[in-house]
Amino acid sequence: MTTHSKHGIVNPNPKYHDQDLHTCTSISPIPKNPVHVVYDHNWKNALQEEFDALIDNGTWDLVPRPPNVNIICSLRIFWHKTKSDGSFERHKARLVGDGKTQREGIDCDKSFSLVVKPATIRVVLSIALSKSWPIINWMLKMHSYMSFYGLKRFADFVATIVFAHSKSDNSLFIYRHDNSTAYILLYVDDIVLIASLNSLRQHIISQISSEFAMKDLGKLSYFFGYCCY
Structure with missing residues (x-):
């Protein structure tokens, strides 16, 4: 064309x-x-x-x-x-x-949740605050919402770096290895990254940034009605 x-x-x-x-x-x-x-x-x-x-x-x-x-x-x-x-x-x-x-069964069969649940936000942020883990806010610069392919590609990619979907919330991704833990909360194109170690956090940021255009919004202080201080 x-x-x-x-x-x-x-x-x-x-x-x-x-x-x-x-x-x-x-x-x-x-x-x-x-x-x-x-x-x-x-x-x-x-x-x-x-x-x-x-x-x-x-x-x-x-x-x-x-x-x-x-x-x-x-x-x-x-x-x-x-x-x-x-x-x-x-x-x-x-x-x-x-x-x-759209016609179900022809244009689509299942949808991918783009919005993390409020209960998930409260639980994960409570864990991070109780352990004094830094909470970083990022924004994906990839607004592909016609077929949600862009966000589906993000979910597929984090799986390759050993993040697993939470069984209770598809917009929560969890990483666990030895004593290290990391969480990613996905709300459309907003990402909250929490990691137990600074080195792990920087490693994850480096991997995701190599694949996607992202904007660093710095430390999270407010996320959809929840204060993080």
Whole structure:
């Protein structure tokens, strides 16, 4: 399939170039119409960040439509990501599949949980705090949500470095070797890494970073309503 990017064409479409009305750093309202996105610098940057993450991780490719297959529609979701204190952090845009257009048994057979359970968060964080283990927060820069392939690839990869799925929560990964222990909590593209040894933590970070583009958010202080001090 022929695309602009495959031919090295990176210049913006002149039809929209002069209509980029919002180029300031202020917070843009949630768009209610696709046209608003075209005209807004902040939302266009959010879309570009999403696309770049897919390309960087090699989890997306544009291909011709295979014959006799059901096409799953897609949706764009826009929202304001906030910090732990509720203040604005950045504009977010995600490409997601429309589940209403999927046919069970044809397009999908089972789903992969992307959201760790609140009870799991409480238990693991309580263990880490009681043992004074450092808690590190990372963000996967790989927003592949059309088929969830990107996150499934993450789960497959951590299995190769001897992490096992928890039987009670598929978004909890556990590593145990001799007296060393590590936990990974996965909430969509947010990762919480807990390890009993600094050397083990650095080793795990090195292995995962070699496979995926990631952003280090530093020590965890707040995670989905739970304070970690």
